[in-house]
Amino acid sequence: MAIEANRKEYLRRLGGKKYFILGDEACAYGAIYAGCDFFAGYPITPATEIAELIALELPKAGGICIQMEDELASIAAIIGAAWTGARTMTATSGPGFSLMQENIGYAIMTETPCVIVNVQRSGPSTGQATKPAQGDVMQARWGTHGDHDIIALAPHSAQECLDLMLDCFNLADIYRTPVILLMDGEIGHIRESVTMPELSTITHAERKLAQPAEDIFGGPELVPGITHYGEGANVHVTGSTHLANGMRDVATPEVHDVLLRRIYRKIADNREQIVRTELDKDTDGKAKIGVIAYGAASRPAHGAVGRARNNGNAVDFLRLITIWPFARTQVVEFCRDLDVLLVPEMNLGQISREIERFVNCRVVSVSKIGGVPHTVEEILTAIEEAV
Amino acid sequence: MRTEIRLAAFGGQGIILSGVIMGEGAINDGKNAVQTQSYGPESRGGAAKSEIIIADENIDYPMVVEADCLVALSQPGYDKYASEVKPGATVIIDSDLVETEKHPTAGSFYQLPFTKLADELGNRIVANIVMLGSVCAITGIVDKESLLEAVKANVPAKFLDLNVRAFTRGYEIGEQALA
Numbered sequence: 089m090a091i092e093a094n095r096k097e098y099l100r101r102l103g104g105k106k107y108f109i110l111g112d113e114a115c116a117y118g119a120i121y122a123g124c125d126f127f128a129g130y131p132i133t134p135a136t137e138i139a140e141l142i143a144l145e146l147p148k149a150g151g152i153c154i155q156m157e158d159e160l161a162s163i164a165a166i167i168g169a170a171w172t173g174a175r176t177m178t179a180t181s182g183p184g185f186s187l188m189q190e191n192i193g194y195a196i197m198t199e200t201p202c203v204i205v206n207v208q209r210s211g212p213s214t215g216q217a218t219k220p221a222q223g224d225v226m227q228a229r230w231g232t233h234g235d236h237d238i239i240a241l242a243p244h245s246a247q248e249c250l251d252l253m254l255d256c257f258n259l260a261d262i263y264r265t266p267v268i269l270l271m272d273g274e275i276g277h278i279r280e281s282v283t284m285p286e287l288s289t290i291t292h293a294e295r296k297l298a299q300p301a302e303d304i305f306g307g308p309e310l311v312p313g314i315t316h317y318g319e320g321a322n323v324h325v326t327g328s329t330h331l332a333n334g335m336r337d338v339a340t341p342e343v344h345d346v347l348l349r350r351i352y353r354k355i356a357d358n359r360e361q362i363v364r365t366e367l368d369k370d371t372d373g374k375a376k377i378g379v380i381a382y383g384a385a386s387r388p389a390h391g392a393v394g395r396a397r398n399n400g401n402a403v404d405f406l407r408l409i410t411i412w413p414f415a416r417t418q419v420v421e422f423c424r425d426l427d428v429l430l431v432p433e434m435n436l437g438q439i440s441r442e443i444e445r446f447v448n449c450r451v452v453s454v455s456k457i458g459g460v461p462h463t464v465e466e467i468l469t470a471i472e473e474a475v
Numbered sequence: 476m477r478t479e480i481r482l483a484a485f486g487g488q489g490i491i492l493s494g495v496i497m498g499e500g501a502i503n504d505g506k507n508a509v510q511t512q513s514y515g516p517e518s519r520g521g522a523a524k525s526e527i528i529i530a531d532e533n534i535d536y537p538m539v540v541e542a543d544c545l546v547a548l549s550q551p552g553y554d555k556y557a558s559e560v561k562p563g564a565t566v567i568i569d570s571d572l573v574e575t576e577k578h579p580t581a582g583s584f585y586q587l588p589f590t591k592l593a594d595e596l597g598n599r600i601v602a603n604i605v606m607l608g609s610v611c612a613i614t615g616i617v618d619k620e621s622l623l624e625a626v627k628a629n630v631p632a633k634f635l636d637l638n639v640r641a642f643t644r645g646y647e648i649g650e651q652a653l654a
Contacts, residue, residue, distance in 0.1 A: 108499045108508065133516075217516050278537055279495060279510040281502060391536040460513075464536050 094150035103286040111246040112137035118253025125174035128165035134273040135207035138179040159184035163191040173316040179205035193232030194327040201260035207276040219459025220273030222434040237355035240268040240412040242383040258293035274384035310354040368405040375402040376427040382408040392467035423447040477530040481542040483552025487519035489603030494525030500622035501529040509537040601641035608645020
């Protein structure tokens with residue numbers, strides 16, 4: 089295919105280069121590596137630089153970028169494009185993410201693979217529009233109505249913005265679901281060295297296609313094959329409760345029960361395959377204090393853990409890379425022998441409360457809002473108070 | 476070795492670009508660099524801050540804790556960050572935009588007319604590049620050639636010559652201030 093040849097040539101030239109770029113820009117390059125064919129978006133601080141770089145670079149790699157009239161149209165466009173077989177994404181921040189919630193539910197219910205980047209900023213509403221926050225963690229989980237599960241990943245460096253985009257697109261295709269890259273303004277606007285991967289190291293997951301004889305909207309397996317528009321079969325895509333052939337049936341309780349439990353279970357039952365964390369255990373193995381963090385807050389948190397160890401305190405550290413589904417096995421294991429767990433977040437304790445549901449140790453939320461990330465000192469003080 | 480540099484100004488004075496160039500210059504030197512920024516919703520005016528961490532090792536925490544070098548191009552920028560410097564730090568201000576006699580704890584304190592010099596070169600917009608030249612001469616944090624290379628890579632081709640002259644002029648007055 090000509091498009092694929094363009095992309096390969098583009099990425100072959102990029103491979104091995106080292107750029108001093110924003111997390112947002114790294115995210116855009118990550119999308120191109122991940123095989124994004126179609127981007128639709130609407131500019132918003134602090135996510136605009138993603139769209140800017142995509143607009144410049146994606147067409148060179150054979151893809152299409154459209155600026156839509158708003159965020160509702162943006163997500164509608166990427167859902168529609170995904171049904172033609174394209175790998176699609178949009179990028180926004182809190183206010184735009186709020187506007188997208190209805191169609192994120194539509195993507196969940198229609199099992200549409202697509203990627204939504206949310207570079208979190210301080211809210212609610214216009215809040216501190218240009219300042220970073222991590223206040224959309226629970227919105228990513230529960231922002232759209234109705235029972236569902238979701239996949240969300242949180243990068244902590246510009247390099248990881250690139251690397252995790254590959255995971256986002258692959259997870260979207262493997263599980264036929266929208267996947268959220270939950271960045272934050274701090275990481276979106278951090279500028280640091282990013283190494284462009286060699287093309288030979290990149291793998292794309294295959295989106296499973298329905299066989300012609302199958303019910304085109306999914307058989308009994310957890311993740312049914314998809315039937316793209318234009319491939320010869322009649323495709324009916326609806327956000328209403330539907331049968332395996334895609335046709336509406338909103339009156340039969342069992343139809344809804346079977347459909348929704350399967351959509352929920354395809355993520356919940358594969359949690360261990362999806363979840364990624366990064367563990368830094370204290371070398372003496374006897375820590376009674378632990379710190380769990382993610383995204384921007386994980387950087388001062390990890391710095392503070394290092395300082396605390398230099399001061400003679402044993403402290404364990406766990407970074408959540410996957411935010412949803414929640415890393416409950418890893419978190420329970422991490423906390424098993426701890427007395428106190430500190431959870432620094434740039435919100436009022438959203439993951440801290442989630443952790444409390446699963447662990448027996450004391451959980452202390454080290455929350456910070458106001459648009460300024462934690463300092464190493466602030467988290468170090470919290471650790472020393474816990475000693 | 477970790478060096479923390481903070482640039483403070485109004486939005487529109489170009490310090491975010493200055494920070495990007497400084498970071499890229501450090502990378503040209505073979506070091507690690509992280510640049511972060513903070514600004515208001517206004518495209519001009521409002522407080523702007525640009526921070527650069529340069530280190531030989533990996534940079535865990537990306538922001539300034541206590542600056543080794545503070546550069547202020549606005550009074551509010553100076554007032555807000557003057558106290559958040561290491562003892563013995565280098566503090567540099569635009570002498571026409573910041574009013575202060577001296578800095579209480581700085582190891583060295585420089586008042587230089589970046590904006591006026593940019594006006595003399597024909598365009599106030601290059602005050603940020605004049606400043607970079609001076610910071611380079613005074614602190615030596617980034618190699619002169621590495622930084623100039625980064626300046627050239629980050630300004631529009633149409634204004635390349637003006638920016639090179641701005642950098643050179645800034646470097647000269649930085650050297651004079653050191654002498």
